[in-house]
Amino acid sequence: MTAVPSYLSPTGQEIVFLLLGAVAVGSALLVVTTRQLVHAALWLVVSFGALAGCYVVLTAEFVAWVQVLIYVGAVVVLLLFGIMLTRAPIGRSADLDSGNRLVAAVVALATAGVLVAVVIDAFRTAYTPLEPGGGAAKELGASVFRTWVLPFEALSVLLLAALIGAIVLSRTDIKSGDEPPAPESRGE
Amino acid sequence: MHIVYPAVVAALLFSIGVYGVLARRNTILVLMSVELMLNAVNLNLVAFDVWLRDRLHGGQVLTLFVIVIAAAELGVGLAIVLALYRNRRTVDLDQLRELSEDQPMPAGRTLPPPQAGADQPGGGSGGERPVDDPATSGNGAAAGRQEKRASRGGVQ
Numbered sequence: 645m646t647a648v649p650s651y652l653s654p655t656g657q658e659i660v661f662l663l664l665g666a667v668a669v670g671s672a673l674l675v676v677t678t679r680q681l682v683h684a685a686l687w688l689v690v691s692f693g694a695l696a697g698c699y700v701v702l703t704a705e706f707v708a709w710v711q712v713l714i715y716v717g718a719v720v721v722l723l724l725f726g727i728m729l730t731r732a733p734i735g736r737s738a739d740l741d742s743g744n745r746l747v748a749a750v751v752a753l754a755t756a757g758v759l760v761a762v763v764i765d766a767f768r769t770a771y772t773p774l775e776p777g778g779g780a781a782k783e784l785g786a787s788v789f790r791t792w793v794l795p796f797e798a799l800s801v802l803l804l805a806a807l808i809g810a811i812v813l814s815r816t817d818i819k820s821g822d823e824p825p826a827p828e829s830r831g832e
Numbered sequence: 833m834h835i836v837y838p839a840v841v842a843a844l845l846f847s848i849g850v851y852g853v854l855a856r857r858n859t860i861l862v863l864m865s866v867e868l869m870l871n872a873v874n875l876n877l878v879a880f881d882v883w884l885r886d887r888l889h890g891g892q893v894l895t896l897f898v899i900v901i902a903a904a905e906l907g908v909g910l911a912i913v914l915a916l917y918r919n920r921r922t923v924d925l926d927q928l929r930e931l932s933e934d935q936p937m938p939a940g941r942t943l944p945p946p947q948a949g950a951d952q953p954g955g956g957s958g959g960e961r962p963v964d965d966p967a968t969s970g971n972g973a974a975a976g977r978q979e980k981r982a983s984r985g986g987v988q
Contacts, residue, residue, distance in 0.1 A: 649834075651834065655833075657833055658834065658837060661833065665841035669844045669845060673848055675848075675864055676849075676852035676856065676861075676865060681858065681861070684861055685864065688864055688867070691868070695871055695874075695875060698841070698875060699875075702833065702882050703882060706892070707878055707896065707899075714903055715899070718903060719902070722906055722907065722910060723863065723864060723910075725910070726860050726863075726910040726913060730860065730923050731917075732860070732923075740857060741856060742857040742926050744854065749851060751850060751854060752848065752851030752854070755846070756843060759843035759846065760843050760844070763836065763839040763840055764836055767834075767839055768836060770834065770836065770883060771833070772833060772883045772885070778882065783889060784889055784892055784893065787892075787893055788893055788896070791893075792893045795897065796897075799897055802901070803900060803903075806908050809908050810910075813911035813912060814911045816918070
């Protein structure tokens with residue numbers, strides 16, 4: 645077991661990581677507390693971007709770029725489309741939180757307390773020097789297409805299934821023949 | 833890099849996601865909170881992959897897989913939310929109680945009479961009425977239940 649460097653003299657990488665982590669956690673807090681639906685999606689961009697920065701600091705650069713491409717590029721745009729298509733109110737709305745906010749805060753604080761305490765107790769002495777290159781596209785690509793190629797292919801089938809499922813759910817002109825049409829609850 | 837730092841950041845992100853899932857009412861905001869929780873898991877995976885110096889890069893490859901699965905989940909989830917919005921004109925989670933059991937009403941509350949107004953057919957869309965205190969939201973849930981019974985043809 646090598647000696648663990650002191651927590652009181654953080655390296656530059658650790659300072660950058662902690663700043664990015666603070667940005668990620670702070671904007672995530674704004675995502676779950678903001679009163680404006682669109683702002684929540686935009687704060688989500690900030691949070692995911694800061695997390696991508698965290699991945700870069702942790703030398704996982706390929707994962708960082710995938711995070712930027714898929715989360716910031718695709719997922720948030722999808723969420724914004726969802727907000728638009730459900731005709732959510734633009735601007736301040738009072739009813740984004742349900743009645744059990746207090747219970748939720750208690751549960752979340754308890755989760756945070758338990759997790760942080762356990763994690764600090766367990767990994768107090770864990771330390772690794774960061775060496776660049778471990779998460780480069782070349783290494784990761786070789787790993788994906790050599791060792792993990794079977795789960796990769798299974799995942800592509802799963803993506804296809806999810807795509808077809810989303811299309812079937814979104815189409816309105818597919819009627820099942822045997823059951824009566826769903827009752828219109830709002831009757832227009 | 834101390835492994836505690838990414839682990840603590842991931843734990844905080846996860847509990848923020850838990851808060852969002854429990855406290856938010858709009859379904860799209862709940863989906864956003866689920867994404868936050870998945871990202872916390874991803875940060876853990878990357879950090880432990882770097883710490884353990886996995887030769888096969890299992891952690892980072894699993895992170896990529898989780899990102900892909902999250903995208904697929906969000907696609908199907910938003911399709912379900914949009915289908916819901918087409919049929920019910922609302923995406924508020926506490927008005928969608930069709931699959932819940934018929935619980936006994938809390939003491940002191942009664943079912944509102946059927947001619948209670950706002951959620952009669954043609955009486956405007958109930959989804960956009962502001963529900964800001966627990967009493968009103970309880971009434972809304974009760975009204976939704978009653979409406980469901982009415983739409984079943986009064987079987988119960």
